[in-house]
Amino acid sequence: MAIQQPIKPKSRPFTLNFGPQHPAAHGVLRLILSMQGEQIIKTDTHIGLLHRGTEKLIEYKTALQALPYFDRLDYVSVMAMEHSFCLAIERLTNTIISTRAKCIRMLYAELTRVLNHLLAVSCFAMDTGALTPFLFAFEEREKLMEFYERVCGARMHSAYFRPGGVAADLPGGILQSIHQWADQFASRIDEMEELLTGNRIFKQRLVDIGVLNAQDAVSWGVSGVLLRGSGIAYDLRKAQPYELYDKVKFNVPVGTNSDCYDRYLLRIEEMRQSLRIIKQTIDLMPISGTTLISPNDKLSLLSDKGGYQDRPSRAEFKTSMEGLIKHFKATSSGFALPAGETYCATEAPKGEFGVLCVSNGTNRPYRVKIKSPDYASLQAIDLIGRGHYLADVVAIIGSLDVVFGSIDR
Template sequence: MLRTALRTSRQVPLLARGARPFTSTLQQHSAASKPLRAAEIDYQKTTLTEAQEPLHGPLGPDGDPKMRYFTVNFGPQHPAAHGVLRLILELDGEEVKRADPHIGLLHRGTEKLIEYKTYLQALPYFDRLDYVSMMTNEQCFSLAVEKLLNVEVPVRAKYIRTMFGEITRVLNHLMAVLTHAMDVGALTPFLWGFEEREKLMEFYERVSGARLHAAYVRPGGVSQDLPLGLMEDIYAWATQFGDRVDEFEELLTDNRIWKLRTQGVGIVSAADALNFSFSGVMLRGSGIPWDVRKAQPYDAYDKVDFDIPVGTNGDCYDRYLCRIEEFRQSLRIIHQCLNQMPAGPVKVEDFKIAPPPRAQMKESMEALIHHFQLYTKGYAVPAGETYSAIEAPKGEMGVFVVSDGSERPYRCKIRAPGFAHLAGIDRIARGLYLPDVVAVIGTLDLVFGELDR
């Protein structure tokens, strides 16, 4: 419904050039006041200054003004809003003049809740941030806690973390590419591609018992070793997934409609990407080869070889190509992890940090006490502060942890990559048409669990 708010004293439209278009103040009128209709106003006899010129064009044949600028709500009910995104778009016809993102509809106070939990109890909160890239969130928090504890993770645990980090990257990019294609009208890739996500969810379930919120990567290593037969099944999946990527490309890469909807749309220059603190594919798509896995290696990334795909034009199509190539690079890393996987423990042998084996708890009273203390009181982390960053599928995810020497973090600040990406949507979408906004939102790869926290 489009309403025209009027000044009753001068009978002039309230929205004037130079006025703030996004006001939240509601004007209350008394019940006795008679509402004025647009047809009852003689606009031609109304004298306006330049600052009070109405935001409509010439009058139509029926005497009503033709609106030129108007605002619409894009989301949070829109199917392309990917959750709870609310955009207020100022339009000139179908051309976007301004995009004002409103966030916070999924805010749960995660950072404050973490302050009241032990370090082990705080871990499951990270699964619920970016709920498409679960294990990488856990990995970032675990690395930060391990820095404060000054512990070294076993080599086998590092390889397991790296392998599942790349499985998580494939999970995320499948969701990003397939939903992006569906948003602009290509339904077939979405229907076929989710079969691959089901296979990866099964790997999650076999290793942790949960398909979504795994709580598998923990400070000191991982919760348990790989079950028998899992590495063989991951290898079988990795050998055939390259063919699935080729099929995705057959459907999209040279598709004329896909190119029309993505090429030249949502262009981000390298300078803008740096100024807005973009990371991940949003940064590499603009031609900047920055990847935390290469620049600041963590876990086993310094022992595997892979390339960094970058774009040239910085548009939605280049970012799509970057994600497609990252599928193949993730497969390279997974194959190397499978081939180089060493034997040995998967968690530190300090029972004050990691729980003792169940068999040992049945024989040793000391092991039973350690288990009880760990899950009731937690472990004290030396006082200090640290920042840990990883290359999450959506970009650079960071965790800043401040410890006061107790069993609970004094402060835990989470740097979500999608927050910076959404902040730049006004710059990216300005000048585009309304259907192009859908393509831009898809290429940003937003998940509001991490964005709102």
């Protein structure tokens, strides 16, 4: 008599909503996961829950009034967001800024990179079960926030980079403070690595998870750590140098396995390279007193002589009502942008952040389009998530380092 085999129950795919309330969904991300048991078959990304119409709002503002909108895109990389827009306006107006202003921008761009990666690595670790690195990272982030506050009075929405330079010169003693911080920060990175890099549980959650090969990375248009993690050594600071990046020496770290663990290692190494750039930039910095925004430049609201667009002189602005009125008019009306268009991109902490600015010759941009790196990174989640398990989705999202201010524009 033949033994009857037990009948296996038929299973069918089911749908699971991941986010937007989930703590690992980074704010307002909603994923609709098609699953076979615990395994992911397909990921449908739903975005737009934070949409604020940033690009359209900017088109109704002058260049200076539009700047704070960039602060609110990637709100953990504030000055990096301002950078591309300022370069685009300067390219449209053929403005050449001073060496000191370039050095200040580079210095704060790299401090911003460290600020971003500290949050990315620590939240990534917390999503995968490790809380202590989060506490270490936020102690260092607090020191960097103080450097923000000392130059512009704000911890987050700084509006410090301006078309033509920066809003104000560095306060006394800040370069020494930054140098002292850079000297001790390398050991803080070591402490984080002691907890994470060789940690058996951390590696089990990340190694061979979310693999994105080089061909797919190029096809999907990703940039930054996600692209370099796939083995492609592309960094805009090297490929298309801006400011004074061609004057400093640093390495572009590249991954080998294209997985979540490689992306963690790259962010750690990029912080070390940023320290090298910070120290070299401090050495390149001209002595204080060098003009940041030229008084005779078209982007300046004040001049030493007055004249351009009826700007008040610096003395007149403070001593007469007519000067104050002229200054108010110059501030509210802004300056005219020459007709034309330009695309400017910088190597932001998350990848290539670009701004397309089209001008029709008025004081307001005719069109502004923003290319945010994490928008491109997020679309790859369906490709790299297939075949993995539900718990791996959390690790993959953390490795992408997405912030929805710049995705839901």
